Amino acid sequence: MTLEARDVAWRRGEALVVDGVTLRPTPGTTIGLLGPNGSGKSSLLRLLNGAARPSSGVVTLDGAELGSLSRRDVARAVAVVSQHAHTDTDIRVRDVVRLGRIPHRGFLGAAALRDEVAVAAALEHTGLTDKADRLWHTLSGGERQRAHIARALAQEPRELLLDEPTNHLDIRHQLELLSLVSRLPVTSVVALHDLNLAAMFCDEVIVLTRGRAVAGGPPGEVLTAELIARVYGVRAQVRADERGRLTVLFQPGPIDVPVESWGASDGSGSPGR
Numbered sequence: 001m002t003l004e005a006r007d008v009a010w011r012r013g014e015a016l017v018v019d020g021v022t023l024r025p026t027p028g029t030t031i032g033l034l035g036p037n038g039s040g041k042s043s044l045l046r047l048l049n050g051a052a053r054p055s056s057g058v059v060t061l062d063g064a065e066l067g068s069l070s071r072r073d074v075a076r077a078v079a080v081v082s083q084h085a086h087t088d089t090d091i092r093v094r095d096v097v098r099l100g101r102i103p104h105r106g107f108l109g110a111a112a113l114r115d116e117v118a119v120a121a122a123l124e125h126t127g128l129t130d131k132a133d134r135l136w137h138t139l140s141g142g143e144r145q146r147a148h149i150a151r152a153l154a155q156e157p158r159e160l161l162l163d164e165p166t167n168h169l170d171i172r173h174q175l176e177l178l179s180l181v182s183r184l185p186v187t188s189v190v191a192l193h194d195l196n197l198a199a200m201f202c203d204e205v206i207v208l209t210r211g212r213a214v215a216g217g218p219p220g221e222v223l224t225a226e227l228i229a230r231v232y233g234v235r236a237q238v239r240a241d242e243r244g245r246l247t248v249l250f251q252p253g254p255i256d257v258p259v260e261s262w263g264a265s266d267g268s269g270s271p272g273r
C-alpha cells in the first residue's frame with residue numbers, strides 16, 4: 001500500500017489543471033513527473049499531499065481517502081518539498097530541519113533523542129552538517145534547497161513528494177540529491193524538467209500535457225524522440241549505452257510532428273492514461 005491517485009481531476013477557475021490522472025507507484029520506487037511548464041505537475045503534487053482536494057477522483061494513503069485523515073497522520077507518512085517553500089530568515093538551519101520532526105512529537109512537544117538522531121542524519125545526507133548553526137539568510141539558494149530537503153528527510157516519511165528539487169543546485173548536488181532520493185527506502189514522486197536526470201534516477205516516469213498523463217512507464221520506454229517532439233516541441237536524439245542508460249541530446253530546429261497533439265483539457269481523447 002502507498003499513496004495513490006485514482007482518476008483525479010482538479011478544476012481551478014475555468015481550467016482543468018489536472019485531468020483524470022492515475023498514479024499507483026510501486027512502494028520504494030522513484031517516479032518522475034515530467035511535462036512542459038503549466039502541464040500540471042505541481043498541481044498533481046498538491047493533490048497528492050492533501051494541500052488541495054481533487055474535484056473528482058480520489059487520493060488514498062494505505063487505502064484511506066486522504067481527506068479522511070488528520071494532517072498529522074498524513075504528515076507522519078508524507079513529506080513535501082515544494083517549489084516555493086518559505087522560511088523565516090532568522091532561524092538556524094538545524095531548527096528548520098527540526099521542523100520535520102513536529103508530526104512525530106508527543107503532546108509535550110519535547111525533542112527526544114530519536115528526533116536529534118533523525119535531524120543529524122538528514123543534515124549529513126544533504127551535506128549540511130557543517131552549516132547546521134548558520135542563520136537561514138546566510139545560505140545560498142542551493143543550500144536553502146538542500147535544507148528544505150533535509151527537513152523532509154528528518155520527517156522520516158514513507159512517501160516523499162518533491163517539486164523540482166534540483167532547480168537551484170549545481171550539477172554535483174543535483175546528482176547527489178537524486179541519487180540519495182532514489183536510494184532511500186521511500187516512495188518518491190519528483191517533478192523534474194531535466195529529462196536526463198529523470199532517465200538516470202527514476203524507475204518510472206509519467207508525462208503530463210495540459211493536465212493529462214499522456215505516457216507512463218520506465219524512462220527507456222517513454223522517453224523517445226517522438227514523445228519529446230510531441231510534448232515539448234523539441235527535436236532530440238535519444239541514445240542508450242550498452243547498459244541501457246539513456247542520454248537525451250537536444251537539437252535546435254523545427255520538428256515535423258504537431259506539438260501537444262494529444263488533446264487539450266476539453267474532453268478530447270487522452271491515450272496513455
Ligand SMILES: Nc1ncnc2c1ncn2[C@@H]1O[C@H](COP(=O)(O)OP(=O)(O)OP(=O)(O)O)[C@@H](O)[C@H]1O
Nearest residue numbers: 012013015017035036037038039040041042043044
Ligand atoms: N489559481 C489558478 N487558477 C487557474 N489556473 C491556475 C491556477 N493556478 C495554476 N493554474 C494553472 O494550472 C496549470 C498547471 O500549473 P502547475 O503549476 O501545476 O504546472 P507545472 O507543470 O507544475 O508548471 P511548471 O513546470 O511551470 O512549474 C497552469 O496552466 C497554471 O496556469
